[in-house]
Amino acid sequence: MLIELAAEEPMSPVLPVVPxxxxxxxxxGVVYFVFHKKLLPAINKALDERREAIxxxxxxxxxxxxxxxxxxxxxxEQLAEARHEAARMRQEAQEQGxxxxxxxxxxxxxQREELIAAxxxxxAADRKxxxxxxxxxxxKLAIELAGRLVGESLEDHARQSRTIDRFLDDLEEQAGRSxxxxxxxxxx
Amino acid sequence: xxxxFTVSNDxxxxxxxxxxxxxxxxxxxxxxxxxxxxPLFTIGSFEVDKPMALVVLSTAIICTFFWVAFSRAKVVPGxxxxxxxxxxxxxRRGIARETxxxxxxxxxxxxxxLFFFVWIMNIWAIIPFAQFPATSIIAYxxxxxxxxxxxxxxxxxxxNGFVGGMRNLCVPSGLPKGxxxxxxPIEFLSNVIVRPLTLTVRLFAxxxxxxxxxxxxxxxxxxxxxxxxxxxxxxxxxxxxxxxTFFELFIQALQAYVFTALTATYISQALEEAH
Numbered sequence: 287m288l289i290e291l292a293a294e295e296p297m298s299p300v301l302p303v304v305p306x307x308x309x310x311x312x313x314x315g316v317v318y319f320v321f322h323k324k325l326l327p328a329i330n331k332a333l334d335e336r337r338e339a340i341x342x343x344x345x346x347x348x349x350x351x352x353x354x355x356x357x358x359x360x361x362x363e364q365l366a367e368a369r370h371e372a373a374r375m376r377q378e379a380q381e382q383g384x385x386x387x388x389x390x391x392x393x394x395x396x397q398r399e400e401l402i403a404a405x406x407x408x409x410a411a412d413r414k415x416x417x418x419x420x421x422x423x424x425x426k427l428a429i430e431l432a433g434r435l436v437g438e439s440l441e442d443h444a445r446q447s448r449t450i451d452r453f454l455d456d457l458e459e460q461a462g463r464s465x466x467x468x469x470x471x472x473x474x
Numbered sequence: 475x476x477x478x479f480t481v482s483n484d485x486x487x488x489x490x491x492x493x494x495x496x497x498x499x500x501x502x503x504x505x506x507x508x509x510x511x512x513p514l515f516t517i518g519s520f521e522v523d524k525p526m527a528l529v530v531l532s533t534a535i536i537c538t539f540f541w542v543a544f545s546r547a548k549v550v551p552g553x554x555x556x557x558x559x560x561x562x563x564x565x566r567r568g569i570a571r572e573t574x575x576x577x578x579x580x581x582x583x584x585x586x587x588l589f590f591f592v593w594i595m596n597i598w599a600i601i602p603f604a605q606f607p608a609t610s611i612i613a614y615x616x617x618x619x620x621x622x623x624x625x626x627x628x629x630x631x632x633x634n635g636f637v638g639g640m641r642n643l644c645v646p647s648g649l650p651k652g653x654x655x656x657x658x659p660i661e662f663l664s665n666v667i668v669r670p671l672t673l674t675v676r677l678f679a680x681x682x683x684x685x686x687x688x689x690x691x692x693x694x695x696x697x698x699x700x701x702x703x704x705x706x707x708x709x710x711x712x713x714x715x716x717x718x719t720f721f722e723l724f725i726q727a728l729q730a731y732v733f734t735a736l737t738a739t740y741i742s743q744a745l746e747e748a749h
Contacts, residue, residue, distance in 0.1 A: 299506050299682065300675075302613035309526055310617030313533040317591050320537050322583035325544040329555075329562060332547030339549055 424457075425450045494700035495707070501697055504689035509610060509682070528608040532594040540590075565589050565734065573738035574745065581741050584625065588618060589734040592677065596726035599685055600719050607681040607726070615677040615733075622737045623670035629744035642746065673736060680729050684722045691715040 297303070428450065493499040513521035543558030551559060565586050570578035595614060599607035609615050631639035644662040645654060691714045698707035 297510070299509050299610075300612055300678075302616040304613075305520070306526065306611060306613030307617045307620070309529055310614040311621070313529050314587060314591055314618060314621060316533050317536050318583060318587040321540070321586050325540045326562075326583050326586065329544040329547045329559065332544075332549055332551075332555075333559075336549045 421454060424454065428453065493697065495698045495704045496701055502693060504686055504693060508686070508689055524604075524606060525608045525611045525614070528598050528604055528606065529595060529614060532591060532598070532608065536590045536594055561590075562586065569731070569734050569738050573735065574742045577745055578738075581738070584621075585734050585738055588622070588737055589730050592618065592733050593727060593730035596681055596729060597723075599681065599688070599722055599726065605688075607685055609677050609729075610681040610685050612674065612678045615674045618677075618733070619670045619674040622673060622740065625737075626669070626740040626744050627666075629741060633745055634747065638747075642743070669740065673733065677729050677733055680725060684718075684725055687718055688715060688722065691718060 429446065493502060511523040511525065513523050514527055515522055539554075540558055543554045544562075547555060566578075566582050569589070570582050570585050574581060592609060592615075595608040597607075598604040599610075630642055633639070634642050643665045644658045646657065646661060649657065691711045694711040695708045695715060698704040698711060
């Protein structure tokens with residue numbers, strides 16, 4: 287195949303010609319238009335979606351983690367509360383027990399004192415009664431003894447009684463020196 | 475078949491002659507005629523030649539590939555989308571964000587288009603039957619450089635206003651006052667006039683030279699065939715052709731990267747506030 291050109295000298299290769307520039311511009315324009323309007327927005331959208339999907343997964347994991355942490359914290363809190371409660375109840379029970387013991391001790395003491403007091407009163411009453419009886423018996427015996435010794439019945443009761451009383455007072459006076467020490471001992 | 479006299483020796487390739495070493499005819503070296511093609515067909519009065527067809531085909535290939543990959547982009551990508559995403563990520567992150575920074579996003583479509591347009595046009599150099607880099611026709615790099623230049627100028631003046639834009643273009647900051655007398659015209663020349671020219675010529679010349687190199691060794695292989703000694707020469711030349719083909723593959727991608735990265739640099743400078 288032979289090249290048939292009228293011109294002997296070819297166009298210089300460093301001089302651009304207008305029709306080729308125009309074709310270059312048009313073709314480049316087409317590529318640019320397709321990229322700019324259609325393809326790059328499409329791929330950017332897909333890339334964004336992918337990133338969102340990845341980030342969404344990560345967010346989900348983070349949320350689950352946060353929830354787990356929260357649950358754990360609430361459990362811990364509940365546990366601490368329960369422990370606190372138990373300690374409080376133990377303390378309360380201890381206090382209650384102590385106060386109960388103290389109360390019962392007090393009650394016992396009181397009852398004991400009451401018993402002691404009642405005993406003392408009983409003893410005092412018995413003693414008084416015994417003393418009364420004793421006085422009468424002693425008087426009767428003494429009169430009988432005196433009547434036998436003297437051989438005469440003492441008619442005047444008042445006189446008789448006065449005599450007995452004087453006699454007994456004398457006796458008591460004599461006994462009084464030793465009795466108080468005994469009675470104080472019994473009071474204890 | 476008798477030779478036509480209108481066609482000089484320069485206008486034929488070795489394959490079109492039976493010219494071999496020791497035949498007494500000279501080496502039919504590739505010339506500027508290697509870059510001029512008969513029209514393939516005509517639309518009306520408009521003649522479509524091979525480089526034009528390759529440019530249109532590049533457009534179709536880029537659009538089709540990325541259409542298949544991205545038009546119904548899925549969150550979980552298929553194979554084609556995955557490959558396209560890697561390429562997209564290379565331009566978006568490796569070039570645009572690396573150079574321009576946070577404001578890069580509006581310029582990603584431009585940089586994407588530039589990178590793939592240049593790359594695919596370059597690649598034709600080693601595709602069987604095409605075997606011609608469309609970018610070695612200077613009009614195509616020039617068209618792209620024109621777009622880059624227009625973007626650069628528009629952005630400079632839009633960001634900084636007219637005075638600030640001129641300052642951005644011509645007055646580098648932080649120098650002694652006297653220097654500006656010399657430096658301002660140089661900067662203006664460098665930024666406004668030389669930059670688009672170098673952008674054009676760098677790409678054009680690389681691909682032009684690459685194509686010439688491949689032609690030299692391919693023609694050499696053919697030319698040195700025909701004798702025992704010549705066969706050894708031809709084998710050597712063939713090995714060189716294969717090696718250079720791989721080298722060209724590298725250069726094609728590199729030039730596309732350089733073109734795009736420089737564009738990103740210009741955009742980045744245009745977006746800088748005047749000092």
